[in-house]
Structures are given as structure tokens and as C-alpha cells.
Amino acid sequence: MKxxxxxxxxxxxxxxYLFLATFLSGLLYNVLTLLIPISIGRFYEFNFGFSSHRxxxxxxxxxxxxxxxxxxxxxxxxxVGIRFVFEYINKYLIALICxxxxxxxxxxxxxxxxxxATEVYDQKGIGKYLxxxxxxxxxxxxxxSRGLLRFLQDVFLIAILLVAIAYIDINLGLxxxxxxxxxxxxxxxxxxLLYTISVKRRNKRSQILSFINTRLRGIHTIxxxxxxxxxxxxxxxxxxxxxxxxxxxxxxxxxxQALIPALTYVMLGIxxxxxxxxxxxxxxxxxxxxxxxxxxxxISFLPIFRxxxxxxxxxxxxxxxxxxxxxxxxxxxENSLDxxxxxxxxxxxxxxxxxxxxPNSDREVxxxxxxxxxxxxxxxxxxNSGAGKSAFVGLLLKMYPPKKGNITYGKNTIDQLSEKSIRxxxxxxxxxxxxxxxxxxxxxxxxxxxxxxxxxxALLKDLQQFEHPKDVLTLDDRIGDLGNILTxxxxxILMYCRALLTNKPILLIDEPFEELNPETEDYIKxxxxxxxxxxTIIILDKNPIDGLDTDNSYFIKENQFIKQL
Ligand SMILES: Nc1ncnc2c1ncn2[C@@H]1O[C@H](COP(=O)(O)OP(=O)(O)OP(=O)(O)O)[C@@H](O)[C@H]1O
Numbered sequence: 289m290k291x292x293x294x295x296x297x298x299x300x301x302x303x304x305y306l307f308l309a310t311f312l313s314g315l316l317y318n319v320l321t322l323l324i325p326i327s328i329g330r331f332y333e334f335n336f337g338f339s340s341h342r343x344x345x346x347x348x349x350x351x352x353x354x355x356x357x358x359x360x361x362x363x364x365x366x367x368v369g370i371r372f373v374f375e376y377i378n379k380y381l382i383a384l385i386c387x388x389x390x391x392x393x394x395x396x397x398x399x400x401x402x403x404x405a406t407e408v409y410d411q412k413g414i415g416k417y418l419x420x421x422x423x424x425x426x427x428x429x430x431x432x433s434r435g436l437l438r439f440l441q442d443v444f445l446i447a448i449l450l451v452a453i454a455y456i457d458i459n460l461g462l463x464x465x466x467x468x469x470x471x472x473x474x475x476x477x478x479x480x481l482l483y484t485i486s487v488k489r490r491n492k493r494s495q496i497l498s499f500i501n502t503r504l505r506g507i508h509t510i511x512x513x514x515x516x517x518x519x520x521x522x523x524x525x526x527x528x529x530x531x532x533x534x535x536x537x538x539x540x541x542x543x544x545q546a547l548i549p550a551l552t553y554v555m556l557g558i559x560x561x562x563x564x565x566x567x568x569x570x571x572x573x574x575x576x577x578x579x580x581x582x583x584x585x586x587i588s589f590l591p592i593f594r595x596x597x598x599x600x601x602x603x604x605x606x607x608x609x610x611x612x613x614x615x616x617x618x619x620x621x622e623n624s625l626d627x628x629x630x631x632x633x634x635x636x637x638x639x640x641x642x643x644x645x646x647p648n649s650d651r652e653v654x655x656x657x658x659x660x661x662x663x664x665x666x667x668x669x670x671x672n673s674g675a676g677k678s679a680f681v682g683l684l685l686k687m688y689p690p691k692k693g694n695i696t697y698g699k700n701t702i703d704q705l706s707e708k709s710i711r712x713x714x715x716x717x718x719x720x721x722x723x724x725x726x727x728x729x730x731x732x733x734x735x736x737x738x739x740x741x742x743x744x745x746a747l748l749k750d751l752q753q754f755e756h757p758k759d760v761l762t763l764d765d766r767i768g769d770l771g772n773i774l775t776x777x778x779x780x781i782l783m784y785c786r787a788l789l790t791n792k793p794i795l796l797i798d799e800p801f802e803e804l805n806p807e808t809e810d811y812i813k814x815x816x817x818x819x820x821x822x823x824t825i826i827i828l829d830k831n832p833i834d835g836l837d838t839d840n841s842y843f844i845k846e847n848q849f850i851k852q853l
Contacts, residue, residue, distance in 0.1 A: 290614050290617050290618065291614065292607070292610040292614065295393070295610075295614075296389075296432070296436075299388075299389050299392055303385065303388065306381060306384065306385055306388070307385070309377075309381055310378060310381040310382055310385060310437060313374045313377040313378040313381060314378045314437075314441040314444075315441075315444070316370075316374045317371055317374035317375045317377075317378050318441060318444065318445040318448070319448070320367055320370060320371035320374065321371060321445065321588060322445075322448060322449065322452065322585075322588075323367050323371075324364075324367060324368070324371070324584075324588070325581055325584030325585050325587075325588055326452075326581055326585075327360075327363070327364055327367060328580070328581070328584055329578070329580050329581035329584065330360075331360060331364070332580050334357075334360065335357075378441075382433050382437045382438065383433065385432060385433070385437065386429040386432050386433045387429075389428070389429070389432055390425045390428065390429050393425060393428065393613065394421055394425060396617065397420060397421070397613060397616060397617065400616065400617050400619070400621055401417065401616065403621040403622045403623055404616075404619045404620070404621055404622075405619070405620045405621070405622065406682070406687040406688060407646075407647035407648065407688065408619055408620075410646070410647070410648060411648060412498075416494060416497070416498050417616070418497055418501070419490075419493065419494050419497055420609075420612060420613060420616065423490070423493070423609070424609035424612055424613060425609070427605045427606050427608070427609040428606055428609050428610060428613070430602050430605070430606060431602055431603065431605070431606025431607075431609070431610070432606075434595070434599065434602045435599055435602040435603045435606050438595070439595075439596065439599050442592045442595055442596050443596065445592060446468070446589065446592060446593070446596065449585060449589050450464055450465055452585065453582065453585060456578055456581070456582060457566075457582075459562065459566070460559065460562060460563075460582070463558060463559060463562055464555070464559070467551075467554075467555040467558065468593070468596075471551045471555070471597060472596070472597065474547075474551070475544060475547070475548070475551075475597050475600065476600055478540065478543065478544055478547070479544065479600040479601055479604060481540055482537070482540045482541060482544065482601060482604065483604040483608075485533065485536050485537045485540060486537060486604065486605060486608065487608055488533050489530070489533045489534060489537050490608055492526070492529060492530045492533055493530065495526065496523075496526050496527065496530060499522070499523065499526060500523075503519055503523075541601070544598070544601070545598075548594050548597045548598060549594065551597070552590050552593055552594060555593075556586065556590075559586065563579065563582075622686075622706070622707040622708075623706045623707050623708050624706070625704070625705065625706035625709075626706060627706055627708050627709050627712075628700070628705065628706070628709045629709070629712075630697055630698060630700065630705070630709050630710070630712070630713055631713075631793075632663070632697055632698065632713035632714075632793050632794060632824070633663060633664070633713075633793035633794075633823075633824070634663050634664075635663055635697060635698030635699075636660055636661065636662055636663060636696075636698065637660065637661040637684070637695070637696070637697050637698075638658070638659075638660045638661075638695070638696045639657065639658055639659050639660070639683070639693070639695050639849070640658050640693050640694045640695070640696065641656050641657070641658055641692065641693035641694070642654050642656070642657055642658065642683070642690045642692070642693035642694075642695065643655050643656055643657075643690065643691045643692035643693055644676075644679055644683060644688070644690050644691055645691055646679070646688065647688065652691075652847055653676040653679040653847065654676055654679065654680075654690075654847050654848070654849075655847035655848070656692070656693070656847075657847060657848045657849050658693075658849070659842055659849035659851065661824065661826060662824075662839065662840065663793075663824050664821055664822060664823065664824055665824060665825075665839035665840060666816070666820050666825040666826075666827065666836070666837060666838045666839050666840075667824075667825070667826050667827070667838065667839065667840045667841070667842070668827045668828075668829070668832065668833070668836075668838045668840070668841040668842070669826065669827065669828050669829075669841075669842050669843075669844060669849070670828075670829055670830065670831060670832055670841065670842070670843050670844070671828075671830070671843065671844030671845070672830060673830065675844040675845065676844050676847075677798065677828040677844065678718075678720055678798075680828070680844070681716065681718065681720070681796060681798065681828070683695060684710075684714065684796070684826075685707070685710060685711055685714060685716070686702060686705070686707045686710050686711075687707075689702075689703075690702070697710060697713075712792070713792055713793050713794050714792055714794040714795075714796055715786075715787035715788070715790045715792040715794065715795050715796065716787065716796045716797075716798075717780075717783045717784060717786075717787045717795070717796070717797045717798065717800065718783075718796070718797070718798035718799075718828075719798065719799075720798065721783075722770040722771060723767055723770060723771040723774075723779060723782055723783065723786070724770055724771075725767065726766060726767070727763065727764055727765060727766050727767060728748070728761050728762065728763050728764070728765045728767060728782060729741075729744070729763040729764065731767050731771070731782055731786065732744060732748075732782050732785045732786040732789060733763075733786075733789060734786075734789075734790065740789065741763070743789060744763065744785060744789055745762075745763060747785050747788060747789060748761065748762070748763070748781075748785055751781045751784055751785060751808070751811070751812070752781060752808075753811070754805065754807035754808045754811055755777065755778075755781070755805065755808060759775060759777070759778060761774075761778055761781075761782070767782075775803075776802075776803030777803050777804050777805055777808065779803070780802070780803045780804055781804075781808065784812065793823060793824060794823070794824040794825075794826065795819070795823055795824070795825045795826070796826045796828070797816075797825070797826070797827050797828065798828045798829075799828065799829050799830070800812070800816070800827055800829065800833070800836075801813070801833065810835070813835050813836055816836060817836065817837045820837050820839075840852075
């Protein structure tokens with residue numbers, strides 16, 4: 289089980305030098321930030337002749353204790369220059385850590401999503417996941433940069449500042465520390481309220497994305513049935529709800545934003561009163577140059593203090609996003625078992641007493657049924673729509689587990705085998721496994737080797753020999769989204785090319801001749817008949833097919849595979 293901290297520490301371990309460099313540059317730039325107001329105080333003292341015993345300690349710093357103004361100025365500009373360099377390095381390194389962490393997460397996320405169990409995708413649309421790659425990764429980057437690295441640097445700087453101020457005047461140090469604790473507590477509770485609202489807001493956003501996703505995927509239907517108005521209405525309702533939650537969120541968020549400067553000014557007021565009254569009491573440790581340093585220190589401290597008070601929003605939003613990401617990373621994944629080379633060309637596949645329902649349904653598609661697929665035979669499986677042909681494919685490819693019974697591939701049972709080991713042996717031609725990629729080449733050739741390209745050109749030409757010249761595709765032709773700009777026949781031919789190029793021992797073909805032109809149908813029939821005895825061929829269709837030689841035929845009827853004698 290992954291946790292947020294495990295993800296962060298794993299990443300930090302592999303990038304330890306980057307973190308170390310960030311920490312060091314942060315430390316240097318913070319120390320230099322402190323030196324600037326102190327050196328201004330020294331300049332003031334030097335020019336106006338004040339002398340504070342509290343500033344004696346600074347006099348041991350080389351260069352600052354010079355009587356020559358130009359030397360002091362050089363020293364001052366050096367600090368400014370070096371500080372600039374380190375601030376730049378520090379900011380760049382923090383941003384770099386965030387970019388690298390986001391890269392690491394999005395790659396983990398995608399690799400995992402490719403392996404997530406099929407049933408998860410049966411239930412959720414992809415719109416649910418898009419925000420994970422944009423909004424959530426952004427919140428996580430914020431969490432790392434503002435919530436973690438800069439926060440730690442800020443806390444460190446504030447700690448040094450408090451020590452410096454306490455050194456000048458212990459009571460001032462105590463007042464500041466006390467105010468920080470009280471203000472942080474106040475804001476912590478308001479932020480808790482903000483958290484609940486922001487969870488709702490994010491969920492709503494996510495729902496809206498999946499709404500848009502399903503509508504845009506069904507755009508043809510919306511256009512053909514003139515469903516613009518009802519869909520707009522539905523969208524407006526959702527969008528209105530998002531606005532309402534957005535308003536609630538902004539009310540609380542604005543109150544926090546307004547409260548932070550207010551609280552810092554209250555703190556300033558308390559400090560001024562302290563300085564005023566202690567000066568009047570004549571026991572003051574605060575003389576003019578020290579007062580100037582104090583004011584400058586506090587002014588440079590205010591934005592840091594505001595950042596610290598604001599950090600819990602960053603934490604909360606980051607935590608929501610981490611939770612969502614971890615939830616996906618914890619979804620059951622395929623291929624937890626090692627890959628094995630099964631060499632199924634000579635092995636029998638047997639379904640033994642199989643009972644199967646889809647994971648989200650109670651209907652038993654198969655009930656206690658058995659059958660076998662003999663190697664290098666052509667087996668036809670015939671069943672009406674809804675009989676369970678796709679369910680059979682899902683079982684065979686280990687997309688879904690059987691409820692009861694066992695499937696064996698040679699000597700191995702399905703639960704001993706990783707999905708990859710099984711699928712390595714089976715090439716599928718089916719509408720359920722659409723073409724994807726930008727062009728024909730991407731859609732049919734999964735190996736980038738040169739000889740594959742030559743082979744694919746030849747095969748493509750061969751399978752299209754009976755097609756009308758205007759429909760003949762080349763490797764560079766675009767296929768649109770999931771092949772949507774292709775004809776049914778073109779899609780089917782490309783699916784044949786894709787399957788045959790993989791050269792797997794088992795060929796699984798769902799409705800092999802649906803959509804094909806008669807001449808191409810005859811040609812592919814002759815190809816398949818020619819492969820008989822060389823490959824294991826499994827044909828799925830609604831009706832028996834004329835002109836195709838088969839060794840075995842099964843009907844799927846009433847939850848059973850029935851062998852036709
Ligand atoms: N993902 C799913 N979740 C739940 N039930 C499903 C799912 N897919 C299909 N079904 C149901 O399971 C039964 C078998 O469906 P299946 O798709 O396997 O049949 P089929 O023979 O392939 O039909 P067709 O040729 O129309 O695709 C049907 O009643 C169908 O409604």
C-alpha cells in the first residue's frame with residue numbers, strides 16, 4: 289500500500305543530491321536575507337554615529353566593520369548579488385524537484401492505469417481520471433514546493449529571526465513566538481472548514497469533466513437526435529451547482545486571505561506598543577539603530593509569516609490530490625505474477641466447469657460449463673447476441689476471472705499465469721479492441737523494427753488487393769479517433785493486419801467477415817483455410833460460416849458451450 293510519505297521519500301532517496309543542493313542554497317539565501325537588514329542597521333549606525341552594545345557581535349563579521357563607506361557598499365552589494373544567485377538557484381531547484389516529482393507520479397499513474405483491472409473501467413469513464421493528470425498533479429506540485437520545501441525553509445528562517453530578535457530583546461522574541469502560535473491555531477481551524485468545502489468542489493469538478501467526456505464521445509448521437517437543448521440544460525444545472533460550491537469556497541478562502549494581513553498588522557501593533565511602553569519605562573534595550581534593524585527584520589519577516597499562515601490550504605488541497613492518486617495506485621492491477629513463456633502453439637486450452645458473471649452483475653453468463661480448444665485446430669463458437677461470446681474472450685484473455693471452475697493453458701491454471709503470459713500467445717480481431725494511434729502505421733505495427741515495416745506494407749497491400757483503389761490505405765494515412773474516419777471494411781482489414789503481424793500462435797476472430805466486401809471476404813477465408821493445421825484459430829459468430837473449414841464447432845446456448853457433433 290502506497291502512502292504519501294512513501295511516495296515522497298522514495299523520490300527523495302533517488303534524488304538526494306538535488307534535495308541537498310536545495311537545502312544548502314535555501315540555507316545560504318536565508319542567512320543572506322537576514323544579513324541585509326542587519327547591514328543596513330550597521331550602515332545607519334556608521335553614518336549617524338550611534339553605537340549599540342547589542343550590535344557589537346556583528347562587528348566580528350569581516351567587512352561589515354569597516355570605516356570606509358565604499359568598502360561597506362561593496363560588501364552590501366556583494367550580499368545582494370550572492371543572495372540573488374542563491375535565491376535563483378534555490379527557486380529553480382525547488383521547481384525542478386516539483387517537475388521531476390510530477391513526472392515520476394504521472395508515469396507511475398499511467399503505467400498503473402494501463403494495468404488496472406478491466407472491471408474498474410467498465411464502471412468509470414475516463415473523464416474521472418483526466419483531472420488526476422492536470423489539477424491533482426498541480427496541487428501536488430504546490431504541496432511539495434510551497435507546502436514542504438519552502439515551508440521548511442520559512443520555518444527555519446523564522447526560527448533564526450526569532451533567535452535574532454530574542455537576542456536583541458527577549459520579550460520581543462517571546463511576544464512574536466506567542467503571536468505566531470495563536471494565529472496559526474486560529475487559521476488551522478478556519479482551514480479545516482475550507483477543507484470540507486474544497487473536497488466537495490473537487491468532486492463536482494471531476495463529475496463535470498466526466499459529463500463532458502461522455503457527451504463529447506457521444507457527439508454524433510447528440511447532433512443526430514438534436515439533443516442540444518436537454519444536454520445544455522443538464523450541463524447548466526451541474527455548472528450552476530459548481531458555482532454555488534465555488535461561492536461557498538471563496539467566502540471562506542477570502543476570509544482567510546483577509547485575516548492573514550489583519551493578524552500580521554495586529555502583531556505589529558502589539559510590538560509597537562511594547563517598544564513604546566518599554567522606551568517610556570527607560571529600561572529599553574531598543575536604541576535607534578536596533579529599532580531600525582528590528583523594523584527591517586519584521587518587515588522582511590511579514591511575507592514569510594503570511595506564507596506560513598497560508599500553508600495549511602496548500603497542505604489540504606495537496607492531501608486531497610494525494611489521496612485520489614493513491615486510491616488509483618492502490619486499485620488492483622494485472623500482471624502481479626512473473627511472465628512465463630507458455631508456447632501455446634502446441635497446448636490445449638480447457639475451460640473446466642466454468643461459472644461466470646461480469647463483476648458488476650448477478651446474471652450468470654456461463655454456468656458450470658466445460659469445453660476445450662485444441663491446438664492448431666480451427667474452432668467455431670456460435671452464439672446469438674448476448675449469448676456470451678465477448679464474455680468468453682474476456683475469460684480467455686484473463687480480462688475477467690471466472691466465478692467458479694478453472695481454465696488451463698497446457699499444464700498451467702489461469703491463476704498461476706500473469707495476464708501478459710497468456711496474451712502474448714493470442715491475437716484478437718474484434719470490435720471490442722479498436723484501432724488506436726494517429727496513422728495506419730501506429731495502429732497496426734506495434735514493433736518499430738524496420739523489417740516489420742516492410743512486412744506490414746506487403747501484408748496491407750495483399751489484404752487490400754480486392755478493395756476499390758480509392759479505399760486503399762497506406763501506412764501514412766490518418767485513422768482519426770479510434771479509426772472513426774475509416775470505413776468498416778478498412779477497419780476490419782487493419783485489424784487483420786495488426787493481428788497477423790504479431791505472429792501469435794492463436795488467432796481469435798470475432799465476426800470475421802462482418803463489414804468486409806465479398807471479394808476480400810473470400811480472400812481472407814482462403815487465407816484462414818490455408819492456416820488450418822498451422823495456427824490455433826478461434827472464430828466467434830452469430831451463425832455458422834459457409835466456406836470456412838473448421839475442426840470443431842460449439843454453440844453457446846443457455847449458459848452452456850454445446851459441442852456440435
Ligand atoms: N461489462 C459488462 N458488465 C455486465 N454485464 C455485461 C457486460 N458486458 C456484457 N454484459 C452482459 O452479459 C451478457 C453476455 O454479453 P456478451 O457481450 O458476452 O455477449 P456477446 O455474445 O458477445 O454479444 P454480442 O455479440 O452482442 O457482443 C449480456 O447479457 C450482456 O448484457
